[in-house]
Amino acid sequence: MINKNIAKEYIDTLGQFPNYQISIYDSYAKKIGSTSNTKNCFSQEELQNFLNSNESVLECKKDSLNCVLVKIYEDNITSCFIAIAGSDNNLLPIATALKMSLEIRLKYEQIQTEEKETLTINEQLIKELVSNSLQVSKIIELCEQSNHSMEIERKMIMLIPDDVSSLDVLANMNLYYDSKEDIVGRLGHQLIILKDMSRAIGSEKDYIKVYFDFLIKNTSFKGKALVAYTSKTYDNVKFAYQNLTWLKKYTTVHNIQETILFFSNYVDMYCISSIPYDILRNLFSSYTYNEEDAKEFITTTDALIRNNYNIVRSSKELFVHKNTLMYRLTKIKNEFDIDPINSESDRSFIKIYNYYLKHKIETKGDSNDERN
Template sequence: MINKTIAKEYIDTLGQFPDYQISIYDNHAKEICSTSNTKKYFSNIELENFLYSQESVSECKKGTLNCVLVRIYEDNITSCFISIAGVDNNLLPIATALKMSLEIRLKYDQIQSEEKETLTINEQLIKELVSDSIQVSKIFELCEQSNHSMEIERKMIMLIPDDLSSIDVLANMNLYYDSKEDIVGRLGQQLIVLKDMTRATGSEKDYIKVYLDFLIKNTSFRGKALVAYTSKTYDKVKFAYQSLTWLKKYASTHNPSALTLFFNDYIDIYCIAAIPFDILQNLFSSYTFDKETAKEFIVTTDALIRNNYNIVRSSKELFVHKNTLMYRLTKIKNEFDIDPVNSKSDRSFIKIYNYYLKQRIEGKGGTTDERN
């Protein structure tokens, strides 16, 4: 519906019509805005007669000027009308152009308002889905209001913008890709996307990468994207959110270079984090702890883990000669009697010990689950 803000913005854009006086009236025949605050070419009676008539256009002569009244519709209902006065003998084409442009503007405003309302419903739905105490009836109601199905398999993606001040803008942008079953809403300082996975063919990870590339190319989003497992039923969404909340905390502490983090790549660390620190401390009590040696172990094994124990890539990342890296690796092999390059079980040891050393250096401990 027309309002003073929209009317003024519209009038301000009409600089290309300096030879005409243009006014906008509401659906009660009251002037909202005009290009001139002095001369009025239509009486209140004339305006009201036009409003209550069945005419969509009215033309008349006012002294030396030609005048046109044209009705503006929204959903086949009169929203407002425009008057235009000028010396041209045929003002109807100009009046028609003004009518079309204002109706388009009002339609756009209506769509934006509906999208914002839908987004608000989506936010309520997402908050309900990630709640510890799910209210099934409430979820059904919100799904119905937002025209979403509860039966869709969805993958949760947490978008964390680099610039948190942009989150309001992003929350109102169209982040949909190939399905109206995508559910998007703001939750705290991040955006949550519950991506419909029924259209995914082949690798789910590749499908999500294509979607995220689409977002980067078509929206202002810049930041990290955290991706959970697919939730096959609505009651599993909260577990996806819990895992991504942990991954967000982990990423803020360890600063991984990748912009897209898949939770399944960190599942082992997530499980290790559930082990109370005193158990880890007892497990590794026979090994001598030296802070500098521990730091070298962490840096070296972090690079090896990230590069799947590829010596060349790891040495490049560490900016050391591969022989230097081999020397460090040999020290680790001799100290712990392991061979992580060739043994998967030894790689598990490396990850657990790496995690333990980080916790010890950071002064953490106790029996608290580090995932919380």
């Protein structure tokens, strides 16, 4: 719908018509923009009569000027009309060109408005889906309003931009890849994408990686993408959000630098973090705690875990000689009577004890635990 701002912007672009008086009138025959400050060629009664008539174009002569009135329609309703006056004998082609250009401008404005409204509906839908108190009727209503199906399997992707101020711009960009069933909306300091997985061929991870590459190449996004399990029903979306909220905190605390992280790769740490601390404290109470040794253990095992216990890669990450790393690993093997290089169960022990020490240091736990 036309308004004063759109009319002014449009009038300001008409510098190529300096020899004509061009005015725009709204659906009440009120002038909302003009290229000339001269007296109106038409009386208010004439303008009102044209507005209420069935004619879409009116050609006439006013004093020494030829004039044309032409209506602009939106959804078969008169949105506004243009008046052009000049000395040319044939103003109709110019009036027609002005009409077409203004219609294009109004159509663009309509599309922009609809996209913003859809975004708002998407954000409402996402908020409802991640709520702990799901209102099914509300979800159905929002799905209908946003033209999305409730029956499609979707994978939640949480985009965390390096610059939070870019979220508003990013939220209004076209993030669709191969399906209009993708649901995109801002939620807090991140952007949530519920990606339609019905078109995924082969590995879901590979498919998401291709989609992420598409986002990097075709949008302004810079930052991390956290990826949850696929939610096969709408009521599982809230659990995907809880998982990614935990993963977001985990990546921040542990300064993980990867740009795309799959929750499935961190399930073991998620489960470990769910164990009450009292249980862990009792479990490891027989081991001597020294903060300096604990920090060395954490640093060393973090590198080993990230590099799948590859000594060469781990030593490079730690900036130490591989013999130094082997010395540290030998200390760990002797202290705990384990062999994480060759034993999966011992690797599980390393992860759990690593988590326990981190929690103990972060919470400034008692540093006087002694071996029984």
